Amino acid sequence: MVMLETSLQNINGYMKKPLTITKLEETLYQMGLELEDANPAETKIDITAERADLVSTPGLARALNAFLGYTKGVPSLEKKKSDYKVILEKSVQPVRPYTAAFVVKNVRLDEEKLKEIIWVQEKLHATFARDRKKASIGIYPLSVIHWPISFKGMKPHEIKFQPLEMQTTLTGKEILEQHPKGKKYAHLLKDLPIYPVFMDAKNNVLSMPPIINSHTAGKVTEKDRELFVEVSGHYWPTQSAICDILALLFSDMGGEIYEVHVEFPERTISTPELHMHEHVLEVELVNQTLGTNLQADKIVPLLESMMYNVTKVNPKQITVQHPLFRADVLHPLDLVDDIARAYNYANLKPVAPEVYTVGGILPQTQFEDDVKSCLVGLGFQEVITWVLTSHEHHFAAFNREESEHVKLGMVKEQGLTMCRNMLYPETMRALLANRSKRLPFKLFEVGHVIVVDAKTDTGTRTRSKLCVVLAHATSSFTEMKAIAEAIARQIGVQATYSTEKLPGFIEGRTAKMQVGKLGGFMGEMHPEILQRLGIQVPVTILEMDLE
Template structure:
């Protein structure tokens, strides 16, 4: 979770009221933060805030926290509004950046009066958004420049690696390759673009370099100080929606400091856009849903008032609330997200606990007993149980298994690309286990009973979790027959008849792989793992395996 520092004095100036430290401990809860630490420095009190929401980058600075608290306290109500003036500034995006770093969006903010506190907050927000929301600058990188030194039009172009400029913190010019090798930020983030044929460069009409996204700004335009009054903001990345959101977060934070936002026209080969786009987003929620899940007996007007304190514009019609929310938020995906804001405004500590009056008798889930019985049976066959993570990555699920990429449930903003999807089959997890244990003795006989997550458009969540069994045998001499013996034993124990039907699958050797059929339904696959898959995982012995769904085998 992001942690950031704010000055108590600066925070109170932005809210417009003074509070005791004890009061601040409760107030920051409105902004989904906790007060992590307090200290005094040069006569000023500072807070370290620990944000509990990685989907709200607008709350990772004093500006966002103060704005949320102003509305929560009723100092302001409804949708925060920001005017965007048009400018005549144009940025042209080079088509050659399509496979390098394709999207850039931009804005101008004028009339700023920075002091040390406000400047440190903007720089801190810039870094936090790029680090966490931007996945260490891979998805989002942000540059802020002294606009008075920039001569439009501006060009976001693909540059030769031998081109030169003086990066931030250096007086002498360096080639783009040298920056990746010698500059601190080049060594830290250079891997993002190092293998590309060109490097991204942002330059103005006079050839002055603004930045080398996503690595470093130039010394000439990229040093923003307390004397800077007008700034140009650049956000680059791979997804237009993500860079637009990051830009919205930055410009509205600067607007909270009194800045005037101006738009920039961005010209791509196939389309043009004006950024930032602060058009409010819309959502509709059933008010009875709010009452039912919260357990609170709230009138329609009370719900409206609570939502207005969480920065929504609310229109109630036929027991439904049509809400508009700010363009710097991207976390409203379900009615539960609206419900959460209602409860934050109401105050979790104000909810009276009520003991449910239910005449029920607890008992175990019979299907869990069935899963345990399967585990015991596998152990009886001489297999060792393993437990692996549901979170994994596309490379493990598809590339290393020698199959084409398919639709899979992805994490919207993963902390690491290693844990970026929910697995849709278990066998890659078993192969990874074997890959990590090549130093151990063979044979290795393992199994896992675990959940996979599948896309199902019929359900409210668009996904469903299914329990599966996967078995893998690794060692010299193992063949299809060895895996089938265990499958036979399983089916015989469950008194289930099954068939094998020849099939093709990239993870298995052709002619040595079959579909597992029960009652005419395909429930799994069995076979000898393909040599290419073994090579991909660094496994030097034969592996045979099968995997199947458990629910078709369950009989109550």
């Protein structure tokens, strides 16, 4: 999800017919996007993750124009011929093997448009380019460049230039260490033996992607009317797509797009490629998926309003074309999805599925329900606590020795280090959080613990357990045993007991129990723990397996 921040005025600047805020909201809703903030001056629109091409005001306007029928099909782009060349040397191939580029002329940039360009660059970097990992974008004023440009790989200390926003000349390595952008994206380059650099014909460094432009290449300002745009990286389809998106953007802004010849060692490509991908869509698939009965000739305008070109039609099949940057269209079903949006979900009448099946709950669920009912009948209140906990609380706080458990990897929430392998330390959290409430505390929990089990495909097993906590001035083992007996009777089995020593429980007042096939234990919690936790009444615990 990306939030596009723009204004109604800005959008209307690219619309064939102006929109009111209400019309904008309705249209966005139907398209599957969301107007988060309906303030015409500061409009915020939520763009879903798969549509990188819509993350700009011109981009969104393009889609709106087509959706509302003011335009039709794939947005056109005229690519003018040129002699501009970027030579991709063999030296850069191991580190940044691809680049796609173009030149823009006659574009009028104002503050608004500059903001838009920077915004789009940022958003494309963050989403499509996976935070500059897959690709990075460089935009330069054309005037400072001496053609042809070379894209080469050089040793970090051999690269020397003054990066943008800094006063001194630094080596490649130094830039990674000292420049803010260098530090942020150092991980993308630092382990490589050579770094990529764009140099012009006079050996001026233009930039070191994906980090930073050079000071001489300069920043793009409102005065620049001609620009050089390049997208370099590791994955050609992504770069070509981003290159196409940017070309469209500048074209919408009124600029003329000129090709750049990218000379790879084996071949030369003219970018932007503006490649199209073709799908053959079965009409049957549309109607099956949507539950409709649309004829091919009714489907064609729907596709065109979603910016697709239809090149062939017959009653059974429609041949559809779309630009490569529609990376979300992987299967003909993706076309069906867009057809549905154009058709309007509100026009689809819900129908109840006529599927006869018998419903029910799992035997384990029923069993757990019976156990819960028994405890509710005995006057206990159910609590639900966390599976994730800390070693400190789960073991040390209750004088338990560390037993086999599943640890967590990196965690955002401080204090979570493992998954519980026992229930009572966590059920006790409910008592601790509510200790100021009226006594008695008669609590129970039916929940899952995670234990280590080499025999499963994940090396772990999820087990259902019951924990009962009794805390009041006279809570005791005897009282708890009566409860254990009641549960055993409910289940319909005999319970047997044996004396057991358990850390954290009073010796001589603790027992292991076997309730049919289910094992468990119960005991009076040791006062050392009660005092440490600030509990002033005796606490008796029962815990048993429920499977």
